[in-house]
Amino acid sequence: GPLDRVLHPEDHIYRKPRTHHYNWTISSSVRRPDGVAKLVYLINGHYPGPTIEARAGDKLEINVHNGLAEEGLAMHWHGLHMRGRNAYDGAIGFTQCPIPIGGNFTYKFEIADDQWGTFWYHSHAQTQRADGLYGGLVVHKPAHNGADGRPPKPKYDEERLILVNDLYHRPAADVLAWYMRAVSNSMEPVPDSLLINGVGSYNCSLAMPAYPIDCVQKPVRPGMRFDSQKRYRLRVVNTGSLAGFTMSVPGANMTAVEVDGGNKISPTPAASVGILHPGQRVDLSLSWDESFSRIRTTDLEIALDQDAFFYPNPALDPTQTFPIHLTNLPSAASMGNGSTPSDSVPIVPYFDLSTAKSLHPASPELSPLEPSTTKTMVLYTTTLMLAHQNNVPMGYMNHTSWRSSSSPLISSPRWFWENGTQLVPYIPYSSSSNDFMDIVINNLDDSGHPFHLHGYDFDVLGAWGVDSHSKAWGSYNPFDIHVAPPGGPLNYQNPVRRDTVFVPHHGYAVIRIRPNNPGIWMLHCHLLWHQSAGMAMGLQVGGD
Ligand SMILES: [Cu+2]
Structure with missing residues (x-):
């Protein structure tokens, strides 16, 4: 499906550390992430930016060329410790000047041997993050050979990256200007839409006359495909500007196992998990409830947290579903033989991420x-x-x-x-x-x-x-x-x-x-x- 972003840990966990070289050119262009025309940033033509995958101990050398017409920029590597590499942290005003128009800056740093997990990168200049200047950064944990001299069997059959964010149809600079006025009364601008991996589906009929938009209705909502026999690791990032969210997948056993950059938490299988706030990450273990697998379709539901909204925005549908198509369903014969599902664990309706505790006692x-x-x-x-x-x-x-x-x-x-x-x-x-x-x-x-x-x-x-x-x-x-x-x-x-x-x-x-x-x-x-x-x-x- 259009939302599937499959990761490749097998390319990284068995090899020795190495240096990755990237050459990025930043530009901007009009795209329709959710059907509504919007000027967005591109990295080498991609919106959102390309996903970086590496292993702990790898070095990254990322040359960023500012191909924008009017703005400086800088890139931050959210969650990486940047030990000895403060100057490459991307924080304008603290560690660097904006990369000037037409200029280049090469970010050079090593990922620590003991750092792995789900990260992301984003511009730390102005409001560029909200208009798409971000991407996923996944650091895989190296596999060490077991007693038999062979690497252990992976815990997950497949890993996926899921970047979720609220979206403003107007340019983020205009949204900020709207906020930075006395009459906003410090009420934060409420977003118009939401995206998964840069894709959404806006209901054009919600557009308000006061804010005309150029909207092309998508005939079907974008979705995902999952194999009903696989166990997944979903690496979920809130790449948004304002709203936290809760997510659920009816028919799935979903367990939050790590938060932010690879920090293990006590697992609590739940039907929904939240609230994930902007900047935060959660890794979910997901497998399919066997009793459910007679049904071929379900949904990923994202519900934006409306506690952050201090006025109504009728243009926004705050709870949206993205269809999931299940493949490789078990045959009726194999299901009727009375086998006990291995994943039958008690499930709570909701796991509140703010109650997460470390899996390991503090030293x-x-x-x-x-x-x-x-x-x-x-x-x-x-x-x-x-x-x-x-x-x-x-x-x-x-x-x-x-x-x-x-x-x-x-x-x-x-x-x-x-x-x-x-x-x-x-x-x-x-x-x-x-x-x-x-x-x-x-x-x-x-x-x-x-x-x-x-x-x-x-x-x-x-x-x-x-x-x-x-x-x-x-x-x-x-x-x-x-x-x-x-x-x-x-x-x-x-x-x-x-x-x-x-x-x-x-x-x-x-x-x-x-x-x-x-x-x-x-x-x-x-x-x-x-x-x-x-x-x-x-x-x-x-x-x-
Ligand atoms: Cu704040």
Whole structure:
């Protein structure tokens, strides 16, 4: 089907590490991802960009040529640690200048021997991500030979990549301009459509007269094909700008097994899994319920999380189904012989990803330590409309709203750029596995924020918010020793590890890193409109 993106772990898990060379030319052109004409970015003519597949220990050398007419750009490798390669992280204003029009930049970095999982890359310039400048990046875990000298049998018969995102029919720059006005009252723009692997199917009759679109109705909804006898690994990425989503596949046994970059979680078979927020990934183990396989078709259902929508957009169908055609169905004879399905496991209706726990207990040294060995930083984030900013919504981290300086921070020493208008706390580098930095991110806004930290995975010791319709407050100030975390004790036993954590409305998240990756690393809300409005900062680990 048009949505199938089959991955090829067999080309990577049995071989030695090597260097991959890519030459990418970025251009733009009008396409119809969901039937509606839209100017989108292309990488070597592809929308979305090509999928990168590699193994841990591989080197990537990606020469990016900016073939755009009017904009600079930069590419970020979301979730990769970029150890020793801070300068290739793609964060404009922090690590590099935009690649100028007609210019080139070659990203060179090694994927660590111990890093594998589902990643993605995307532009970190302006709002290009929302108009298609992104793609999948899958790092396969190398297979080691078993006792018999042969590689183990793969756990999955097939792997698929599923990039899901909300879509705006207008150019993202126009959408941002709409948001950055006093009259938006800081209500985020609600998307018009949704895509899987760059393909959707818009119901042209939903278009609103106020926003005329050039829409060609697709005669059938795009779908997928699955083999009813195969066990699949689905690598799901939210490549969107605003909306989280929940997904379900009636008739499938679906189990979330990893989140973000290869972090294993306790498996809970479920009928639906969510909410996956922009920037986050989840790997699902999927097999077909045998009793269901008499039926030839089912659907992948994507339901956008409407908690992020503060006004109605009649142009959007927020819950969409994509047909799945099942092949290789068992014959009636083989089904009637009374065999017990091997996958008959109890299934819960819904697995809430925010409750995910690490499959492996944290190593003992993660236990609460003497205060002197754990440093703590407290952040407050909010969106403010201030008179001196013409009441335009601006994202703040503590008292700063990020504005990129003309030269990237890493190009000059700290004294040169440190002037109180940029929030880039300094954290001493430590190679000790017992030195931690705990970061409390308090969210004072009515909407949640998925925060992404570059260069690191972190342990989520706690994340909590008040009920989504409540006006109550749920901040956590760890320096007030009389007040416990409102969401209950922090989890030092089996905290989930991630690189993008959802900080709920009027709530907080407590994340813990080992500050062992030197560099200046961006920490920002991954909702594109908030990030663009300044909800961003940096962490400087080590250096001068
Ligand atoms: Cu946000």
